[in-house]
Structures are given as C-alpha cells and as structure tokens.
Amino acid sequence: MWAAEVEEERADDAQVSDVPEHVPVLKRETIEAIGPQSGGLYVDATFGAGGHTQALLEAAPGATVIAIDRDRDVLLRTAERLSQFGERLRVIHGKFGDIAQLLQQAAVGKVDGIMADLGISSMQLADADRGMSFRADGPLDMRMDRTRGETALELIESLDQEELADVIFRYGEERRSRRVARCIKQAQGDGRLQTTLDLRKAVVRAVGPARVGGVDPATRTFQALRIAVNGELDELGQLLESAPEVLAPAGVLAIISFHSLEDRMVKRAFQDRERWEAFFKKPVCASPAETHLNPRSRSAKMRAARLRSGDLLPAEAS
Ligand SMILES: C[S@@+](CC[C@H](N)C(=O)[O-])C[C@H]1O[C@@H](n2cnc3c(N)ncnc32)[C@H](O)[C@@H]1O
Structure with a gap:
C-alpha cells in the first residue's frame, strides 16, 4: 500500500474522535531489533505519542531514553504523559538530522541504539491548525516545527510552476503533476489559495x-x-550519515519508513558493509494481525543494522 493512502486512513481514524490515539507501528519488532539492556542509553528520534519510547523503557527497566521531536507541542505533551519514568526519559526539541549536535549539546556520550519512526503522527494529521490534512480547513502550513521554516503556502509562492510540478511528481508520485501545479499556481495568482481546502x-x-x-x-x-516543507528526505539522509558518529560500537539503528524513497535510502545506507551489519535482507513488514488492527501499518517497512566496530564480527573471526 502506498504511504499517502495510509495518510488518508489516518485521517479516517482521526474523524472517530477529536484527538485520535496514535498506535505505534511494528513496536515489538523494533524493540527486539534495538534490544534494550538495563543501563543502556537509547535515542527515540521521533518521540511523537511516545509509544516506542514507552516500550523501550518498559523492556529494560534500567535503560534511559533520549527522545527527540521537532514538534515542540507534541514533545511537551508526551513528556508530561510519560512523567512516571522520571530521569530515565530525557526529551530534546530538535530535528533528528542534527542528532550529533543535539546529543553533544545535551552532554550525551555514545548511545547504544537509535530508532526512528518516520512521518507524522495521527494527532498532527488530525489537528486542522497544522494544515496537514485536506479534510479540515486550516492554514496552508504543514510544518512539523511551527517555530521555524517556510510554510506550504510560502513554498508554493517561492516555486515556479515547473519546480512545483517536480516536487509533486517526486514526493507524491502524482502522474498529473504538471496539470496540478498549473491549477495551484493559477489559484495562487488569483488570490484563491490560502487554506487547505483551497489547495x-x-x-x-x-x-x-x-x-x-x-x-x-x-x-x-x-x-x-x-x-x-519539512525537508523529510534530507533529514533522513543526515540521520543516516550521523548515526555512526553517535552510536557506540555495535550500536543498533532501526528505521521505520512509509515511503518508497525513504526505504530506498535506508536500504542503500545499510549496504555499506564496512560500516553496517544489516539484520535482515528484506525489510520487516507488519503482520496481517497488525494491519487488521492498524491499517496505517500496511505501508510500514522496518530495517535495522548494527554498527560495525572495526573489530571482526564473531562469524568472521571463526
Ligand atoms: C510517526 S510519529 C512517531 C510516533 C511514535 N513512534 C509513537 O509511537 O508515538 C513521527 C514523529 O516524529 C516527528 N518527526 C518527524 N520528522 C522529524 C525530524 N526530522 N526530527 C525530529 N522529529 C521528527 C514528528 O513531529 C512526529 O511527532
């Protein structure tokens, strides 16, 4: 299933209640890949509603999790909800593309595992004010971090028709991207493009x-x-680049992606066998039971790899 369809299902879910519950995807599989140990230090690079963080903390009672999110509101709300973990949970507002600097500023040394569950949460999608959903009227914003950066409207204004078509084709895999870009630019030129429903x-x-x-x-x-708007592929590229710097030897990186371009980036990074020992040849997907309970999980793909320490791995040493 294509990621955008899942976004649509998230929106359907969102209509059931005002603040939809975000159900963590591939939770057991991701926690198993990270393998948290008591005394270990782990990063959840996409804190969101905290489902994966909570599972990490519960799986290893002496472990500490540093949770990062670029959405300040979400970060604070979830930190409050998980306050029972006390000092075992530390939160950082920022982008995971800056993980190396963020951890350095927080005086955190090497970590034993990093996980990221890409994209947006059900709460962000359901909040009309964020402008991420076409189901409710809201400002054309779409930023995960509303404290900085260009909004969707500003981005549309800054691109010419051809550049806009390229964005829609590349990231949305929209066959009719040229026609779509023309109509969007026309609406913008006529002053008829202010809100999500206008778009x-x-x-x-x-x-x-x-x-x-x-x-x-x-x-x-x-x-x-x-x-x-959120530079999501650049962020992922930077995370893949920085992870070896911040992971301890034999540390694990696990990434859940929902878009084929993202999965391809993760797959390519893990093909660097001097750096990474990939856990699986094929990505881990949700079981039929999980997709039945949580349709959003249908397009999820999880890949994980262990950082090679430069020493021989046990299989190579024997
Ligand atoms: C799919 S949700 C994560 C849900 C979480 N795993 C859970 O179980 O509740 C993704 C979260 O990552 C955040 N996010 C996305 N890209 C980010 C980035 N580059 N840096 C930091 N946070 C990011 C979003 O704001 C959102 O809250």
Missing part, C-alpha cells in the same frame, strides 16, 4: 473529483508538499 479545490480542478470509494485526489499532492 484541495485547486487539485480537484486539475484531476477531477474522487471516484466513489477511491483515494482523495488531493492525497498525493498534500503528501508531496508536506515532505518538501
């Missing part, structure tokens, strides 16, 4: 309304703009 209208003008039971026509464009 959706412009997309519908380009590609037509949704077919009954089909995916919303705006799904791919919204996903593309959100990825671009």
